[in-house]
Amino acid sequence: MADEPHNLGPLHHSTxxxxxxxxTFASVTDKISSIVLKRKTPLWWFLGFALSFxxxxxxxxxxxxxxxxxxxLWGVNVPVAWGMDILNFVWWIGIGHAGTLISAILLxxxxxxxxxxxxxxxxMTLFAVAQAGMYPIMHLGRPWLAYWLFPYPNTMGIWxxxxxxxxxxxxAVSTYATVSAMFWFVGLIPDFxxxxxxxxxxxxxxxxxxxxxxxxxxxxxxxxxxMAYLLLAGLATPLVLSxxxxxxxxxxxxxxxGWHATIFPPYFVxxxxxxxxxxxxxxxxxxxxxxxxxxFITMRHMHNMAKVMLATGLIVGYGYVMEAFFGWYSGNHYExxxxxxxxxxxYSGYYWALILCNIITPQFLWIKKLRSNLLxxxxxxxxxxxxxxxxxxxxxxxxxxxxxxxxxxxxxxxSTWDWTMxxxxxxxxxxxxxxxxxxxxxxxxxxxxxxLPDAEVEE
Amino acid sequence: xxQIFHHSTNALAKLTIYGxxxxxxxxxxxxxxxxxxxxxxxxxxxxxxPVQFSHKHHVGDDGIDCRYCHTSVETxxxxxxxxxxxxxNCHKQIWADSSYLEPVRESFRTGKPIEWIRVHDLPDFxxxxxxxxxxxxxxxxxxxxxxxxxxxxxxxxTLQMEWCLGCHRNPxxxxxxxxKVFDMQFRQENKTxxxxxxxxxxxxxxxxxPPNVLTSCxxxxx
Numbered sequence: 001m002a003d004e005p006h007n008l009g010p011l012h013h014s015t016x017x018x019x020x021x022x023x024t025f026a027s028v029t030d031k032i033s034s035i036v037l038k039r040k041t042p043l044w045w046f047l048g049f050a051l052s053f054x055x056x057x058x059x060x061x062x063x064x065x066x067x068x069x070x071x072x073l074w075g076v077n078v079p080v081a082w083g084m085d086i087l088n089f090v091w092w093i094g095i096g097h098a099g100t101l102i103s104a105i106l107l108x109x110x111x112x113x114x115x116x117x118x119x120x121x122x123x124m125t126l127f128a129v130a131q132a133g134m135y136p137i138m139h140l141g142r143p144w145l146a147y148w149l150f151p152y153p154n155t156m157g158i159w160x161x162x163x164x165x166x167x168x169x170x171x172a173v174s175t176y177a178t179v180s181a182m183f184w185f186v187g188l189i190p191d192f193x194x195x196x197x198x199x200x201x202x203x204x205x206x207x208x209x210x211x212x213x214x215x216x217x218x219x220x221x222x223x224x225x226x227m228a229y230l231l232l233a234g235l236a237t238p239l240v241l242s243x244x245x246x247x248x249x250x251x252x253x254x255x256x257x258g259w260h261a262t263i264f265p266p267y268f269v270x271x272x273x274x275x276x277x278x279x280x281x282x283x284x285x286x287x288x289x290x291x292x293x294x295x296f297i298t299m300r301h302m303h304n305m306a307k308v309m310l311a312t313g314l315i316v317g318y319g320y321v322m323e324a325f326f327g328w329y330s331g332n333h334y335e336x337x338x339x340x341x342x343x344x345x346x347y348s349g350y351y352w353a354l355i356l357c358n359i360i361t362p363q364f365l366w367i368k369k370l371r372s373n374l375l376x377x378x379x380x381x382x383x384x385x386x387x388x389x390x391x392x393x394x395x396x397x398x399x400x401x402x403x404x405x406x407x408x409x410x411x412x413x414x415s416t417w418d419w420t421m422x423x424x425x426x427x428x429x430x431x432x433x434x435x436x437x438x439x440x441x442x443x444x445x446x447x448x449x450x451x452l453p454d455a456e457v458e459e
Numbered sequence: 460x461x462q463i464f465h466h467s468t469n470a471l472a473k474l475t476i477y478g479x480x481x482x483x484x485x486x487x488x489x490x491x492x493x494x495x496x497x498x499x500x501x502x503x504x505x506x507x508x509p510v511q512f513s514h515k516h517h518v519g520d521d522g523i524d525c526r527y528c529h530t531s532v533e534t535x536x537x538x539x540x541x542x543x544x545x546x547x548n549c550h551k552q553i554w555a556d557s558s559y560l561e562p563v564r565e566s567f568r569t570g571k572p573i574e575w576i577r578v579h580d581l582p583d584f585x586x587x588x589x590x591x592x593x594x595x596x597x598x599x600x601x602x603x604x605x606x607x608x609x610x611x612x613x614x615x616x617t618l619q620m621e622w623c624l625g626c627h628r629n630p631x632x633x634x635x636x637x638x639k640v641f642d643m644q645f646r647q648e649n650k651t652x653x654x655x656x657x658x659x660x661x662x663x664x665x666x667x668x669p670p671n672v673l674t675s676c677x678x679x680x681x
Binding site for chain 1: 463464468469472487491494495617619620621622623624625
């Protein structure tokens, strides 16, 4: 057992194994569950949680003020009526995509390396979608009437506008949130049972017991479980593509120059995965270190994620080039002006920063040595996250602030409350994340067991 | 290891899962019903007025025309409520010392109008106009019910948007000959095929606009 596990044969071309050698069923279970059940909560957890929770209060404050005063609180106004709220919505939704890709598509493709990061990435998805969902609802101005978005037999005698992509968004995002939540929960059931059996205090036994829904681990349970999990993976797979495609339709169906482009769906999906993997790296690199999870989340994972990031980054870069090319090639006055205005207009700083962050920086990922340096990788992920935020800023703001009629041109300046809302959602995101790593197994225990060498059946 | 949960909780768990579906559907149904109920719309609710004015007496028994009191109903958006002098035209002579009429006489002496409590009240963001309806053959009773039978006025329709649209989408089911607009006895809705066929011919005759115009949002939300 001491040397390279024999069952990982086909993966030998890669530098590092999926799990560190020497782990057994018992040690895996012990190590992961002890984070939740036994180990003393480390000081940094309290500090991190407190900080996130304080920032979270900023969100509550902003929302309260928003409900009383209306969305005039934000910097949005004609012509830029979609400011930070929509761009942050797209940003957060995009981040979620890595989780679904890792958990569903990589499962169906039998990529074993996904196992040690999928639970965490799914949690990230869920929490990011929660942040994203808040923006359009708050943007309604009367958030308590958000249920009007759903087609139900209302007293107005009309249906929502089914031809509007904003309507499709409602379905896309709510389906996405539901399927992600179910997938996550179903994946957790066997681990809840493990925690239930290992918990020593009655309240935790009860809590985890309730969540385990009577899981006993019988063959019949496992059989049904695998079936359900696979079905959910099948359901989630198209969502990776559909959700951001529809988010891109919010723009592409509009006739504003810079939005009305057929390239948007693939380019948005790639951007979403790009941003998502950046966020997974951003979070797992410190976490793995702090909890000493190097034997589960190995360098192999880091390399793979970096490669996915590089690949999607190139697609996104291609998107930018094509946008500029078609702007010019269309010969359309407004399209050409739009591209020119992006590069030279009042927001050109954002555009060039975006090119720097999203096209230039990821090129460093070609170099293996840099990919192996976790600090560099972390910083690159940070730059990509910022870059993807800038991308949405450029798309939303530069297109709207100069449309067809010069008389309706204007500038957009996010207000303080735009920023408190954004920072607040970051706080809320991390609050949820800290609670998650403290109370739930952040790595799937039972799935880890299946990829151990011990799980291999000799023929 | 001892079981944390008793065996029976299995059944309970299943029950909650299935039950949740029914509870959710039931809650939705209750919400939808409450939304249309008179508790929310004020339909059928009789409002006590400062004077015990009865349409049943004045319209049903005495046969006074609506326009005698609601003078602007054919010409303006608002039907208008009668001034105190209108009441005094008759009540100077008849029932001149009825105690029920004391607030009317006081209003007449002081010149301070009677403060009627509104029965129908559309939200301000919805635009309604009486004259167009009355002049295109929509009878008072279609919207207000049999006012001549009301000792106390109440709202006979929900006044919800779906109610307006129910007619704007199919005006032929409701329009009647113009001379019957104030007739409380005339049918409120065209039900049989013949009646609807008549309604259809009236729609053409009165040049009532097609549903796509009548249901466009800016017709009522201006």
